[in-house]
Amino acid sequence: MSAAKNINISLQIWRQKDAKQKGKMETYKLNDVSTASSFLEMLDQLNEQLINEKKEPVAFDHDCREGICGMCSLYINGRAHGPDTGITTCQLHMRMFNDGDTIVIEPWRSAAFPVIKDLIVDRTSFDRIQQAGGFVSVNTSGNTIDANATPINKGDADKAFEAAACIGCGACVATCKNGSAMLFVGAKVSQYALLPQGRVEATDRVLNMVRQMDEEGFGNCTNTGACEIECPKGISLENIARMNREFLSASLK
Amino acid sequence: MKLDSKIPEGHISQKWTDYKDHLRLVAPNNRPKIDIIVVGTGLAGASAAASFAEMGYNVKAFCYQDSPRRAHSIAAQGGINAAKNYQNDGDSTFRLFYDTIKGGDYRAREANVHRLAEVSGNIIDQCVAQGVPFARDYGGMLDNRSFGGTQVQRTFYAAGQTGQQLLLGAYSSLSRQIGLGKIDMYNRHEMLELVKVDGKARGIIARNLITGEIERHSAHAVIIATGGYGNVYFLSTNAMGSNVTAGWKIHKQGAYFANPCYVQIHPTCIPVHGTNQSKLTLMSESLRNSGRIWVPKKIEDAQAIRAGKMKPTQIAEEDRDYYLERKYPAFGNLVPRDVASRAGKEVCDAGFGIEANATNEGVYLDFSTEIQSKGKQTAYAKGNHHPTAEEIDSLGKKWLEEKYGNLFTMYQKITDENPYETPMKIYPAVHYTMGGVWVDYNLQSSIPGCFVAGEANFSDHGANRLGASALMQGLADGYFVLPYTVSDYLADDIRTGKISTDLPEFVEAEKNVKETINKFLSNKGSKSVDHFHKLLGHIMWNKVGMGRNEKGLTEAIAEIAALKEEFFKEVYVPGSSDELNPELEKALRVADFIELGQLMAMDALQRKESCGGHFREEYQDAEGETLRDDENFKFVGAWEYKGYDITKEELHKEELNYEFIKIAARNYK
Ligand SMILES: Cc1cc2nc3c(=O)[nH]c(=O)nc-3n(C[C@H](O)[C@H](O)[C@H](O)COP(=O)(O)OP(=O)(O)OC[C@H]3O[C@@H](n4cnc5c(N)ncnc54)[C@H](O)[C@@H]3O)c2cc1C
Ligand code: SF4
């Protein structure tokens, strides 16, 4: 482990008052940032400085700060969630940067994720895709059969879990040159396709989710694989392949 | 007002069934005439909203995040309990009930807890039917593990992401109803006031966090499912936006706030790194199944470790103090959280802490024994009866990775240390709040028509909460309790018709909210909201934290009152009201935290006993264990708001009766 130290950095941050106005990059200097701080703690520190100077703090999305809620975003030095793999922005730490570095921070950029303010974008298109079919149609009546009545092969259960681990952060979309949401949708379709409970309505599910995805203005997948590389949860391209198979067989029905 | 818990008569095992059979119903054709507001879309809120919509009511749901899927329930790691006895280790509804009552240090309501245990099995069935991918064994059956405070394996899990999977299950049910047009979902909306008409909850005032618009929403009943208030301490394992605002607003409108001093301090969190720290990260308690907790036996070794002159792996087995195994042989590393937390604080206070920071607070959670034993086991299972040391090591680490991989990665990302090679450093942190809005057996607050579910209410955990029981409670409330009890309440409303938002009560409530916002934005202060929040957190952690005493609490009450004055005078909130303004959001939340903090200290001061997470230093036995006073404090402390000065709040007591469990000293030795 490297001992924590303090560094001075320069930040270039996208500022945009609201959805309607044009934004631009602004530069800020920030001193005495502990390398043990997280990236978002560094932004807190910047905001504290801006507030003390009676300037408007930078708006950014965050909540759990544990890498699980999917709320934090940020394009850092040209990469979704910054220069580390397998993590979200809240788990990125300042020890990844050096004294004197300039760090460029932008919001997710994709037509389907319009900017709301500064670094915050609107990702409700993901919700609408889910509402189109990302569920099992069972009522919450409590009249379901015993959970162990349907054994599920461990391999399938594990694979379903891996797909279900998607946190809906949108890094896959932000990093894709086509702005495609295939990794996200593929993950959801896969989870249910792999479980017996989800099979019944598998055909409608994939058709509806894909239709909604297209309606939301996401681009097409050209298999560049950038999504998989930047996905903080290691959602694999296999899920896109599985979705394509599901889609094909559903379309043929 | 007298506190009426409305606990039904009859034998504990029949109460809920009999009661349910006699609750009034709303016929299907009448349900579309009724509106329900659900504030919060965590496990409790999402499950409730989905259930009401399925039943045919019109539902409006609110959350402050950009999507209901991001509610803080998503962060729960370890698992969810249910009395299924799949492992054939003697589990039963009664045993889960018993463990939960005992775990809560006999300060929870028997009837509620039994109901929770009764429906627990159903929760698992429901979630599996929804496609929640729980962990399974090779036979295709559900897998279980154990958690602190129990001697059976009843915890269902999905790696270290159980909360995520459960919430995504509830979110998928919610999404289905949104897609069907049965739920209007209001993302990025914050409830800032409750509206009462003729004494009943009839709506809320919410702020659209993107446009800043103040909106009026009416309904026949309002459900508050807004989570816990641990962020009163500033540093906690809660999400940054977690807040008490909804609960506090209804408190000011007449809902009693119960047992605010009961806070769970979780023993296995990553220690604080420095002054800019914004939150603390939990390492799931399930790690205590495999990790052994220790500090050096010799003070010189602890000093050498802190100075960086020695590594933990260099300390010989006989020089390690596995203090939990030593003090509590029956439960060992799996004692309940309050016991483990205090034991950790004790060894650190005595100078054995291993963290090299200002406070030296930290102990080791060591996996080396488990690596050895699981490595050997796996080798044998593969038919290799003479594994080399390297083989054992590698197989053991692989086993750990499968079980806890994401937690280990998370730890490494945050601390820059590899927990497969060196023990984790952990220390207790504020985690869960057992107190909350007082509710009766129907989960109704003392305001008619205002129900409270999940972590936001006080009902099921008593003075301490065992692991894997909050997820269970959230889903029990939302899927299996509220649908019955709220329907019973709404049976009177089938002829009421739409509630107009033009009523004077709505106009008045909206005016008050706008005035508060304008006051903040026009304040001529100079200090940030966080500045005050950190000061509050400091007072709370030092004086209303793991150990409390009369002097500290008395000081805290006065200090927080002074902080409140200074906050309203000195806080500076930039920006305007008609835009996305995170500082304004924080200011509104911190104002409520400050008042609640004061009440927490008052509650802790009046409770002259030690129980569960509430450790009053004056009340301990010769061995330093909690000393309850059942004679005088076997009650729920429910506070009534009396105006600006929080010290004027009045305490009401709901006596707790233990008819079916013999109350005893809690002993984990
Ligand atoms: C790190 C961590 C790990 C945990 N692990 C476990 C575990 O393994 N097992 C277990 O049983 N429990 C665990 N818990 C506890 C458990 O996760 C929580 O108690 C539970 O999820 C709370 O659920 P909830 O529905 O009551 O509230 P939350 O999930 O907190 O939901 C609150 C909701 O209210 C909304 N909200 C809040 N205020 C407002 C407002 N004013 N207006 C509008 N909306 C608002 C939020 O947007 C959110 O939707 C853990 C907790 C943490 C912090
Ligand atoms: S697939 Fe990965 S990158 Fe895309 S939303 Fe899910 S977690 Fe984020």
Ligand code: FES
């Ligand atoms: S803030 Fe939740 S994932 Fe980053």
